[in-house]
Amino acid sequence: MGARIDIGIDGGGTGCRVALSVAGGPMTETRGGPANIVSDPAGAEAAIRLALTEALAARGLGLDALADARICAGLAGARLPGEADRFAIRLPFLAYVVDDSVTALEGALEGAEGTLASLGTGSFFIRKAGGAVRHIGGWGFRLGDEGSAAWAGRMALSLALQVEDGRLPPDPLAAALVEATPPHPVLWAQEARPGDFAQLVRIVFRHVSSPIAARVQAAVLGALVDGLAEVGHRPGEPLVVTGGLGEMLGPHLPDGLRADLRPPAGRPLDGALRLARALP
């Protein structure tokens, strides 16, 4: 039996990463293609296997080393009923599969208690307190992801249409959004993916004096404050807000919450490796 091997895996729709450590030593990191276990489990399996094989090879190891490894995978969508188990049995090794929000919390707070709000393309809120973890939101673009960049971009585009039909007065941001969504926002939106809506947020933030931008920013801040209350965050406790939109909005939080803010200690991948190291 060789040295102990710990492996963390982080996977989602835009890519996957693998972190490998031998005998508690430094981390080897590799990255691979999209790993959406819900929409493309076979593709996710292949991407993870490839990134894992590369990480092992970088340390002169083969797949046989996995028999002794402790592995934690944080994967987007693993929270949906049955998905984690369904994906785990595809893997040719024993892995502890959790939702990526769990590894994100572990990475951001290095296992300490506190709250993580993630406002990226999607959004979720997760909190560890009294040893228990509570997770709210993060139900995806169509039914949830309140306060996310995709949600904010869609809201901005909806408001631009209210300018178009005269419900709102002309606004430079509305004009820029219509120009960015050819041939017309309604047609553009039919094919747009969450990432496309999220890109519109860049335009929103280039028009800070626009009333529509102010409404969108207020709505995102409201969703962030509501989500923190709903997940149970208490003033004075550690709070990390990550994701592109989260980083932009942290400084705009009300004083009481802003005082709790701290930068994330690590990434979801770091959290996955931490959780692997904690496995028996």
Next chain:
Amino acid sequence: MGARIDIGIDGGGTGCRVALSVAGGPMTETRGGPANIVSDPAGAEAAIRLALTEALAARGLGLDALADARICAGLAGARLPGEADRFAIRLPFLAYVVDDSVTALEGALEGAEGTLASLGTGSFFIRKAGGAVRHIGGWGFRLGDEGSAAWAGRMALSLALQVEDGRLPPDPLAAALVEATPPHPVLWAQEARPGDFAQLVRIVFRHVSSPIAARVQAAVLGALVDGLAEVGHRPGEPLVVTGGLGEMLGPHLPDGLRADLRPPAGRPLDGALRLARALP
């Protein structure tokens, strides 16, 4: 040159209808397949041609009769920039192509001034006053259609997920909605079309004592009242509220608006024929 022929056409994603009248006489009506001019203009053209040919044949007429006909087509999506013209030139005859909200208003009020709110699978608000027509909303499921059945069904399902993650207390409606969207609302919603979300409203209205149902109904009523204000409806003037959800909610309107309610005088198809008859 034969007798004057007037033709009205009503077309949308679920089907099309043609109404034909010779020399101001009784109406011959035919129906045909889906006629979505935005997503499938070739299919819409074929469906309309077929229904039109049948209507002509029923009166012993051939396509050559169209040279003398006055034709108005009210088509969903014709309001989007360029779509009406783009579709009109596909047709082998001269037709006045308008958005179906315009023919719906003409049919519902027989050309009189007043307001029409339509809350079906989608929604729109349109008002004729002082000879001018104002149209708001109706931008489709992804960016608008506030107060529509699809919008209401999606909202109900979002709230059901807030029960699932503990943001809202258990609710019999939430349980029924989760059961109706296998294998899980998030996965179901990824493939669901606006009509699928609209069907969920039937479940909402079967749980009248549910707090979630109360929230959805209040939101739809709020969208209806807001839309009427935004389109400029004034108390004391004619008001028609159509569509499945509109018919359900009419009786729940505040007194001031309920007093203005009247049943629609006719359908969008009747409005299209009326507009054809008014053509020079």
